[in-house]
Amino acid sequence: MSEQQHTSTASRPEAVIAARDLTKRYGKTSVVDAINFDIAKGEVFGLLGPNGAGKTTTILMMLGLTEISAGRVGVLGFDPARQPLQVKRRVGYLPDAVGFYDHLTAVENLAYAAKLMGLGMAERSRRIAAALTRVRLVDVADKRVATFSRGMRQRLGLAEIIVKRAEIAILDEPTSGLDPQATIEFLDLIRELKAEGVTVLLSSHMLDQVQRVCDRVALFRAGKIAMMGSVAELSVQVLGAGFVVEVEADGAGIARRLAAIPGVGNVETLADDRFRMTADRDVRADAARAVVAANGALRRLSVDEPSLEAIYAHYFQATPSGGVRDAA
Amino acid sequence: MRREGSAFQGVGAVFVKELSDNISSVRMLMLELLIVVTAMAALYEAIAALRQNTAEDPFLLLRLFTVSQAPLPSFVAILGFLIPLMAIGLGFDLINSEHNRRTLSRILAQPIYRDALLLGKYLAGLATIAISLTALWLLVIGLGLIFLGVPPGGEEIARSLAFLVIAIFYAGVWLSLAMLLSIVFRSPATAALVALGIWLFLTVLWPMLAPAIAQAIVPPDPRFAALGLDTPGTAIWTQLLQRFSPNDLFGEAMLAVLSPTTRTLGPVFLDQIRGAVMGAPLPFGQSVMIAWPQTVGLIACTIVLFVAGYVLFQRQEVRA
Ligand SMILES: Nc1ncnc2c1ncn2[C@@H]1O[C@H](COP(=O)(O)OP(=O)(O)OP(=O)(O)O)[C@@H](O)[C@H]1O
Ligand SMILES: [Mg+2]
Numbered sequence: 001m002s003e004q005q006h007t008s009t010a011s012r013p014e015a016v017i018a019a020r021d022l023t024k025r026y027g028k029t030s031v032v033d034a035i036n037f038d039i040a041k042g043e044v045f046g047l048l049g050p051n052g053a054g055k056t057t058t059i060l061m062m063l064g065l066t067e068i069s070a071g072r073v074g075v076l077g078f079d080p081a082r083q084p085l086q087v088k089r090r091v092g093y094l095p096d097a098v099g100f101y102d103h104l105t106a107v108e109n110l111a112y113a114a115k116l117m118g119l120g121m122a123e124r125s126r127r128i129a130a131a132l133t134r135v136r137l138v139d140v141a142d143k144r145v146a147t148f149s150r151g152m153r154q155r156l157g158l159a160e161i162i163v164k165r166a167e168i169a170i171l172d173e174p175t176s177g178l179d180p181q182a183t184i185e186f187l188d189l190i191r192e193l194k195a196e197g198v199t200v201l202l203s204s205h206m207l208d209q210v211q212r213v214c215d216r217v218a219l220f221r222a223g224k225i226a227m228m229g230s231v232a233e234l235s236v237q238v239l240g241a242g243f244v245v246e247v248e249a250d251g252a253g254i255a256r257r258l259a260a261i262p263g264v265g266n267v268e269t270l271a272d273d274r275f276r277m278t279a280d281r282d283v284r285a286d287a288a289r290a291v292v293a294a295n296g297a298l299r300r301l302s303v304d305e306p307s308l309e310a311i312y313a314h315y316f317q318a319t320p321s322g323g324v325r326d327a328a
Numbered sequence: 329m330r331r332e333g334s335a336f337q338g339v340g341a342v343f344v345k346e347l348s349d350n351i352s353s354v355r356m357l358m359l360e361l362l363i364v365v366t367a368m369a370a371l372y373e374a375i376a377a378l379r380q381n382t383a384e385d386p387f388l389l390l391r392l393f394t395v396s397q398a399p400l401p402s403f404v405a406i407l408g409f410l411i412p413l414m415a416i417g418l419g420f421d422l423i424n425s426e427h428n429r430r431t432l433s434r435i436l437a438q439p440i441y442r443d444a445l446l447l448g449k450y451l452a453g454l455a456t457i458a459i460s461l462t463a464l465w466l467l468v469i470g471l472g473l474i475f476l477g478v479p480p481g482g483e484e485i486a487r488s489l490a491f492l493v494i495a496i497f498y499a500g501v502w503l504s505l506a507m508l509l510s511i512v513f514r515s516p517a518t519a520a521l522v523a524l525g526i527w528l529f530l531t532v533l534w535p536m537l538a539p540a541i542a543q544a545i546v547p548p549d550p551r552f553a554a555l556g557l558d559t560p561g562t563a564i565w566t567q568l569l570q571r572f573s574p575n576d577l578f579g580e581a582m583l584a585v586l587s588p589t590t591r592t593l594g595p596v597f598l599d600q601i602r603g604a605v606m607g608a609p610l611p612f613g614q615s616v617m618i619a620w621p622q623t624v625g626l627i628a629c630t631i632v633l634f635v636a637g638y639v640l641f642q643r644q645e646v647r648a
Contacts, residue, residue: 093437099430115341
């Protein structure tokens, strides 16, 4: 892709998406409230947050599909409100619960979109065939989309972005409603896009998956970005600790004993015999002693990278909704 | 604020897709069947009536369009009634169905303006109707040739073509109304219901209401009533009010174009027709001049409705 000549006001010079005090108001309520972020080229960036936090609204503003109330957002150096075609030529969008024309086949659906992109006939069929191969829909290329499952529709949506050769792919909850296998396949496709240098912005509720693909995440809360950074950075920020130790052991009162270990933040009981604790140091040795002291049978002891799920749960439990004013 | 790029980029692609959707849809088939069957019945009656009439008529073909044989109304009256139904049938879910299928944001994320989508869909709908009406027109001409056995003259063809063009404009009014409603109402059922309500009101109720309102504005004068005449003030008001219905505009324009002896569409004073040879046909150009204001009225109505829909659609938020 071409070098960007002009210098943007963004703090990171290579930022492909830069939001400055981006705001969306419906009436008096700010649904997106003066958010700032930069997304670097080639990055996979995750938007996280509870329902109604403003993730979709932020995405719509980036595409010029809804008016911006205040602030601005630059996409590849273009203003989506003033130069929507420039933006939309370079950005692929997979909406939340994407829809297709049911009476048309997969190829026909893609061909229509490709025509709207302005691609010529030969180029169109070449790109469509290649994209369908990549998302593994070649076998059903000439089947009507009405017969497609949810996962196939999502992949068809991704094929459209591949046909477009988008520089930025914006995916709104791409894995919601997919079974675990389909989710893994879909995440692999996202990784392939990243490998090609495509910048990916995705919103999701499925935290462990976001963690698996995202370089950085932004945690939305009531229209504000409460936190932003890599998962490791966030865990230090929220959990105050980078260590998550999982214990699998039988025995009475283990959770209580584990919680009593100095340095342990909290203990979650995952199952009758599985516990997860967060700590500011590696407490595996103490945990083993605690289990033995409780006459328990220790079966597994592992230290994990901090999990986004723990960060998320901890953050949203610790700060009750509504009251927060910009914790970032 | 100047926009970059052409507003018409993508119109062609949308047009082609929508046209092929329309033509292959079951809905379109049903609408066409309805129109063809009703129109054929009217034509059959008209042909039967005309064959008994041995008097020489220079505009025999045109009579096919206008002759009515009880209980069926004339071919033109039937079209005046059914064209709106066809346009509503094609237009009531143009935009809201895209919302509901969740295809709208995906399509608008392609490098086109919303104008292109709206215009492409509208033109495709209009083209569909135009194709059907042209087929119907050919059918009438063909049947006239077969059963009446007189080849149509040049003027007859010209007049019937004028009929075709005005009928398409008339369909345009209803199509833009239906499209406006499909933008306003998220549910296609609501949009269809409201459109049909407006259609019934304007074609059935309004012709009855207009005289009543006119009589309330200018009460009929008993002196005219005693002579068995309409009070001029009341008649003028009645006609004015009736012209608010596109159906009435279409009917008047058809009268002027298809009945060459029509000299005026409004009430006239005696001195205005002094010297006129009553019953003599007007030249084609003159008839068109008479139908012109009505035609312009139909076009203006289309534009107003289309622009209203356009403005609403531009400001609409596209979520999903
Ligand atoms: N047209 C509208 N008028 C008023 N409020 C709206 C409108 N559209 C959305 N909202 C509000 O904006 C807020 C943010 O919505 P948004 O769809 O951006 O949330 P989200 O983070 O994408 O949620 P989810 O995870 O459920 O998709 C919600 O509280 C919603 O109620
Ligand atoms: Mg959302």
